[in-house]
Each structure stands twice: as structure tokens, then as C-alpha cells.
Amino acid sequence: MIEISHLAKKFTVENPKKLSEQEKKDPRLKGRFFHSVENVSFHCASGEVLGLLGPNGAGKTTTLRMLSTALTPDSGDITIDGTNVVKTPVVARKMIGFLSGSTGLYGRLTGRENIAYFGQLHGMTAEQIDSKITELADVLDLHSFLDRKCDNFSTGMKQKTAIARAVVHDPKVVILDEPTTGLDIMAAQTVLDFIKRLKEKGIPVIFSTHHLDEVSELCDRVTVIHHGKTHFSDTFESFKAQSDGSLHKAFMRIIEQGGE
Amino acid sequence: MWKVMLKEIKELLRDRKTLFFMIALPILVFPLLIGMVVFFGGKAVDKAENKVLDYAVIGAQYAPALAKELAASDMFNEVAIDADTDITAFVKAQHADFVLVIPSNFSDDALANGQVKLKLYLNDAGLNMVRKRLDKIVDRFSEESQTKAFETLGLNEQQQVALIEPIVIEKVDVADKRENWGEKIGGMIPYFIFMLCLQGAMIPATDLGAGEKERGTLETLLISPIERHHLVLGKFFTIAFAGVTSALITVSSMAVWGLVLSQGMALKVVAEFMSAIGAIDFILMFLMLVPVVAIFSAVLLSLSIYARSFKEAQGYMTPLVFAVIVPVILAMLPGVELKGGWAWVPLTNVALAIKELIKGTMDYFQLVAIFSSTAIIAAGLLYFCVYWFNKEKVLFR
Numbered sequence: 001m002i003e004i005s006h007l008a009k010k011f012t013v014e015n016p017k018k019l020s021e022q023e024k025k026d027p028r029l030k031g032r033f034f035h036s037v038e039n040v041s042f043h044c045a046s047g048e049v050l051g052l053l054g055p056n057g058a059g060k061t062t063t064l065r066m067l068s069t070a071l072t073p074d075s076g077d078i079t080i081d082g083t084n085v086v087k088t089p090v091v092a093r094k095m096i097g098f099l100s101g102s103t104g105l106y107g108r109l110t111g112r113e114n115i116a117y118f119g120q121l122h123g124m125t126a127e128q129i130d131s132k133i134t135e136l137a138d139v140l141d142l143h144s145f146l147d148r149k150c151d152n153f154s155t156g157m158k159q160k161t162a163i164a165r166a167v168v169h170d171p172k173v174v175i176l177d178e179p180t181t182g183l184d185i186m187a188a189q190t191v192l193d194f195i196k197r198l199k200e201k202g203i204p205v206i207f208s209t210h211h212l213d214e215v216s217e218l219c220d221r222v223t224v225i226h227h228g229k230t231h232f233s234d235t236f237e238s239f240k241a242q243s244d245g246s247l248h249k250a251f252m253r254i255i256e257q258g259g260e
Numbered sequence: 261m262w263k264v265m266l267k268e269i270k271e272l273l274r275d276r277k278t279l280f281f282m283i284a285l286p287i288l289v290f291p292l293l294i295g296m297v298v299f300f301g302g303k304a305v306d307k308a309e310n311k312v313l314d315y316a317v318i319g320a321q322y323a324p325a326l327a328k329e330l331a332a333s334d335m336f337n338e339v340a341i342d343a344d345t346d347i348t349a350f351v352k353a354q355h356a357d358f359v360l361v362i363p364s365n366f367s368d369d370a371l372a373n374g375q376v377k378l379k380l381y382l383n384d385a386g387l388n389m390v391r392k393r394l395d396k397i398v399d400r401f402s403e404e405s406q407t408k409a410f411e412t413l414g415l416n417e418q419q420q421v422a423l424i425e426p427i428v429i430e431k432v433d434v435a436d437k438r439e440n441w442g443e444k445i446g447g448m449i450p451y452f453i454f455m456l457c458l459q460g461a462m463i464p465a466t467d468l469g470a471g472e473k474e475r476g477t478l479e480t481l482l483i484s485p486i487e488r489h490h491l492v493l494g495k496f497f498t499i500a501f502a503g504v505t506s507a508l509i510t511v512s513s514m515a516v517w518g519l520v521l522s523q524g525m526a527l528k529v530v531a532e533f534m535s536a537i538g539a540i541d542f543i544l545m546f547l548m549l550v551p552v553v554a555i556f557s558a559v560l561l562s563l564s565i566y567a568r569s570f571k572e573a574q575g576y577m578t579p580l581v582f583a584v585i586v587p588v589i590l591a592m593l594p595g596v597e598l599k600g601g602w603a604w605v606p607l608t609n610v611a612l613a614i615k616e617l618i619k620g621t622m623d624y625f626q627l628v629a630i631f632s633s634t635a636i637i638a639a640g641l642l643y644f645c646v647y648w649f650n651k652e653k654v655l656f657r
Contacts, residue, residue, distance in 0.1 A: 011653070012653065014653075065479075065656075068479075068483045069483050070479055070482050070483050070655075070656075071652055071656070072652070090485050090486075090487065091485075093483055093484060093485040094485045096483065098479075098480070098483055100476070100479050100480070102476045103476050103477070103479070103480055104475035104476030104477045105475075105477065106267075106271055106475070106477060107475070108271045108274040108275055109267075109270070109271060109274075113267075113270075117263075117267050118480070118484060120263045120267075121263060121264075121481075121484040121485065121486050122484065122485055123485070149274075165480070166480075
């Protein structure tokens with residue numbers, strides 16, 4: 001179970017002149033600070049998949065980065081099974097598996113070495129790492145390229161390896177930032193299948209996306225963020241009921257209802 | 261921390277580009293280039309030495325003996341010239357390598373006819389042997405004239421010597437051979453070592469900071485359950501290791517190739533010079549380089565992690581080379597010595613100390629100041645590096 005309540009994060013604007021017209025009109029720009037996330041709350045229980053939706057620049061990535069402990073929130077709380085992520089980030093990191101959309105691999109290391117390195121950083125023993133890699137290689141079908149250098153991997157191979165790396169330490173919650181963006185259909189399907197598998201194992205998954213078909217395929221819960229605030233956070237059925245069956249219309253309606 | 265370092269080194273060793281710059285370049289390419297310069301330089305000198313020079317003489321009738329000598333030499337080949345030819349144009353058109361104009365007052369009686377001024381027209385821009393060969397012949401006539409004049413004046417040998425050079429300064433150098441050589445090359449050596457350490461550290465530093473950002477691996481690394489300062493130290497030690505290794509490889513490669521290439525005399529001089537510097541001096545030099553490399557590594561890593569890309573990182577690092585040159589140049593300036601305030605100036609003090617150690621005139625008491633100031637600055641920069649690695653606006657620019 002992961003609970004996020006009233007998260008907020010602001011960034012200092014170094015050079016206001018460099019902001020785009022759209023950014024200047026954004027209500028979150030207040031003086032020298034840009035309040036990227038102002039008030040975001042949602043929760044995701046075991047075995048649930050939560051889809052995080054919102055227009056570009058809504059604050060999805062900032063929110064997920066706070067969940068992954070890469071960024072520290074200015075206020076608000078994140079707890080995973082009772083562990084406070086904000087106060088004890090190093091402890092929490094062992095519970096989180098995070099995959100960002102722009103993630104990369106160490107090109108001069110093999111797939112196996114990439115995964116093993118993060119296993120080592122998570123304090124796993126060599127035997128633990130070995131058996132886990134074998135298990136993941138079976139599930140994700142990595143065997144054919146596991147011992148080749150990542151430099152020559154296709155996008156799909158990279159994504160599969162990155163997934164294995166993100167979950168090598170058996171995390172209690174998995175967070176994915178636009179995991180299918182930029183992938184071809186087959187690679188995207190790998191990611192979706194992987195999320196399904198996690199769901200079957202009872203691991204809560206939070207992922208951001210722009211693809212509503214992915215939401216309808218996987219999600220139990222939907223959270224919509226707009227201008228750094230939660231505008232909707234409920235079950236998928238409730239989200240669908242916002243309009244007469246069209247997910248796009250439901251999304252648009254929530255954004256419009258939110259005002260601004 | 262060691263896990264991070266081991267992985268970084270493993271990755272570093274698999275990078276052909278880095279290996280090329282760190283190992284192949286100093287071991288093979290530099291000596292090859294220097295060897296090529298020596299080879300072609302030697303060949304050019306050889307060619308110039310063996311070339312028969314075309315020449316013309318105007319006014320040969322005033323000095324038939326000299327003209328005869330020139331004609332007799334197998335290193336010269338006479339070409340004809342008219343007395344009213346434009347000599348400059350003649351030489352420029354490469355009709356002859358040089359033209360010698362003999363004045364009408366040419367004689368062997370210096371007392372009666374005064375100084376004789378021979379005019380030599382040549383293109384002196386390139387390497388040539390004109391003066392060397394001509395002097396050999398003309399000097400003999402000059403000496404003859406001189407001797408004859410001294411005889412006419414009835415001067416004894418002592419008076420002759422005094423007249424040629426009335427006052428001479430005799431130099432008694434109390435510096436031994438090592439100090440002498442140390443002063444000459446001791447300033448250059450720290451410059452080379454510093455630059456090599458910096459260059460060797462630069463490529464891995466770019467890769468370990470900006471490279472992680474560009475490849476998208478940084479975020480994943482930051483959220484692994486490892487304390488941030490362990491992460492920084494792992495990267496820091498990798499960069500420092502690369503810097504020291506690169507410098508060691510280059511210096512030993514230079515030493516080995518120097519020994520291989522130098523023969524006879526040169527070898528003896530080098531061997532003598534090297535054996536004069538004790539093992540302790542070498543160890544001290546190395547120990548002093550440790551905090552220097554630490555300073556470089558911390559600065560490079562800070563710059564690298566701030567940069568968004570390889571390109572940006574390289575842009576930030578290039579000015580650093582100039583920043584390092586300044587304190588080393590300071591150490592080469594006359595009057596800047598390893599005492600008082602200078603012993604506390606970072607980099608300059610180490611450069612001065614290396615020079616002193618090579619010269620063998622080291623005041624070992626100054627080591628306190630050198631180590632303290634360099635180590636304090638290195639520690640400060642390393643602390644800053646850790647702080648820098650915790651700043652969100654640096655990591656997520």
C-alpha cells in the first residue's frame with residue numbers, strides 16, 4: 001500500500017526571461033518560484049494498478065520523482081506500508097522499483113552486468129543476484145541478449161533490461177514514468193505485460209501515461225493531475241462514468257471541470 | 261563506494277576511446293610523433309650538410325687566393341654572375357645559394373687597409389650551411405691578417421691575447437650538475453605532470469557525471485539505496501585513479517623511450533641525473549601529487565555533474581586547463597621560491613617543491629605547508645562535490 005498526501009514541490013526560476021509564453025501564463029508561476037506540484041494526493045493498494053494522467057507539464061514527472069525519492073517534496077507525505085519515504089529515503093529506496101521513460105543503460109556493460117550492478121547497490125549477494133537474474137530472464141525473455149553489451153540493444157531489449165534492473169531487488173511498489181512513450185508496439189506490449197504480472201503478484205504499480213487504452217487495459221484506479229493539483233482520484237469505473245463511455249471525453253471533462 | 265568504483269573502472273577499461281587517450285597515446289603515439297620529428301629533422305640537417313652549395317663571387321680579382329680556396333672546396337660549386345647583376349634578385353631566383361661580394365680594400369694588411377667587409381647575400385630563412393662553411397675558409401684569412409698585424413706591431417703572445425679581449429669574466433659555477441639541470445628542466449616537469457594528470461582525469465570525469473545524465477542512468481543511480489557521499493567518493497576515486505595512472509604511464513613511457521632512443525653520451529647524462537634523485541624524492545613527488553589529483557578530480561566531477569551533456573562538460577573543462585597553467589607559470593617565474601607565502605599557494609607550491617626535489621635543494625620543512633594547504637583545499641573541494649551532488653537543481657537541470 002502506498003499513500004501520497006498533499007505533496008507540493010516548487011522550483012526556483014533562475015532566469016524568468018527564458019520562460020516560454022505558456023509558462024508565463026501558468027498560474028503556478030508565483031514570483032521567483034514555479035510551483036510545479038501544489039497539492040497531489042492519491043493511494044494505491046496491493047494488487048492495484050494506478051494510472052496517472054494529465055496534460056504535458058501537469059506535474060506528473062515531478063510527482064513520480066518525489067515518489068522515487070529522487071526529489072524531496074517541500075511538503076506532504078508519502079508512506080509505503082507505513083514507512084515514511086520523505087523522512088527515511090534510503091530505507092524507502094529498497095522498497096521502490098522505479099523506471100523513468102528516459103532511462104538508459106550503461107552501454108559498455110552487458111545486460112547482466114547492468115542488472116547485477118543495481119542488485120549490488122541494493123546490498124544483494126552474488127547468489128541472490130544470479131538467481132534473480134535467471135528468474136527475470138525467464139519471465140522477460142532476456143536470455144538471447146543478456147550477455148551482450150547494451151550499446152547494440154534495440155529499444156525493446158533496452159526496455160526489458162531496464163525493467164529487470166528496476167525490479168531486481170523485489171520492490172514493494174513499482175513506479176513507472178511514461179514507460180511506453182517512444183516504444184514500438186512490441187516493446188510497449190512487453191511493458192504492459194510486465195505490469196500485469198506485477199499486479200498478479202499483488203505489487204502496487206503506479207504509472208503515468210498519455211494512452212487511455214493502456215489505462216482501460218490495466219488500471220484499477222485513475223488519478224488526473226492538472227496544474228500541479230489532483231483533479232480526480234478514484235476507481236477506473238468512476239473515471240469512465242464521468243462521460244458516456246468515452247475515456248477521452250471523461251478526461252477532458254475532468255480537466256475542464258477543474259477550471260483555470 | 262567500492263562497488264561504484266569497481267563498476268566505473270570496469271566500464272572505463274571497456275571504453276576504447278578512453279583507453280586510447282590514457283594508454284595508447286602516451287605509450288605509442290607521443291614517442292612516435294617525437295621520433296618522427298627527430299627523424300625528419302635529422303634528415304633535413306643531413307641533407308643540408310651534404311648539399312653542394314652553388315655560389316658566385318663578385319670582386320674575385322681583389323682576393324684571388326680566397327676565390328681559389330672557394331673554388332677548390334668540394335662543398336661549393338661556382339656559377340657565373342655578371343658584375344652589374346641585381347644580386348638580391350639573382351639569389352631570390354635561386355640561381356645561386358649565396359653570392360659573396362669582395363670589396364676592393366681586401367688585403368692581408370689590416371693595419372694599412374682597415375677592416376674588410378665581405379658582403380654575403382643569401383636566403384637565410386631556411387636551414388642552411390652557408391655561414392658554417394664560409395667561416396671555415398674566411399676565418400683562416402682573417403687569422404692570417406691578424407697574426408701579420410700583431411707581428412708588424414711587435415706584440416708578444418700575452419699582449420695579443422689581451423688585445424683581442426681586454427677584459428674577460430670567468431664564471432665559477434658553485435651549483436652542481438644536478439642543481440643546474442634541475443633549474444633548467446625542473447620548472448617544466450611539474451607543468452607536464454599536472455597537465456597529464458588533468459587530461460587523464462578529464463575523459464572519465466566527463467563520462468561519470470555528464471555522461472550519466474546524457475545516457476539517462478543518473479536518476480536510477482540516485483534512487484539506489486546508497487548514501488550520496490559513497491556514490492560521490494566512488495566516482496571521485498575512479499577519476500583520481502585514472503588521472504594518476506595516466507600520468508604514471510606517460511612519465512614511465514617517456515623515461516623508457518628516452519632511455520631507448522638516447523645513446524652513448526645522452527644516456528650517461530640521463531642515467532647520472534636520474535640516479536642523483538633519491539627514491540625518497542620520487543616518493544615525495546608522488547605523495548604531493550595525490551592531493552593535487554584530488555583537487556583536479558573534485559573540480560572535474562563538480563563541473564561534470566553540473567553539465568547537461570558531454571559537450572557542455574567539455575566546454576566547462578577547457579578553461580580549467582588555463583586555470584592550472586597559471587599557478588605553474590608562477591612557479592617558473594624568477595624570484596618565486598619555496599618559502600614564506602609561496603609555500604602556501606596551492607599548485608604553485610607543489611610545482612616549486614617538485615623543482616626543488618629535482619634540484620636536490622629541498623627544504624623539507626616546507627612540506628608541512630605544502631601538504632596542509634593542498635590537502636585542506638582538496639578536502640574542501642571534495643566536501644563541495646558531495647554537497648553539489650545533493651542539490652536537486654544541479655542534478656535535474
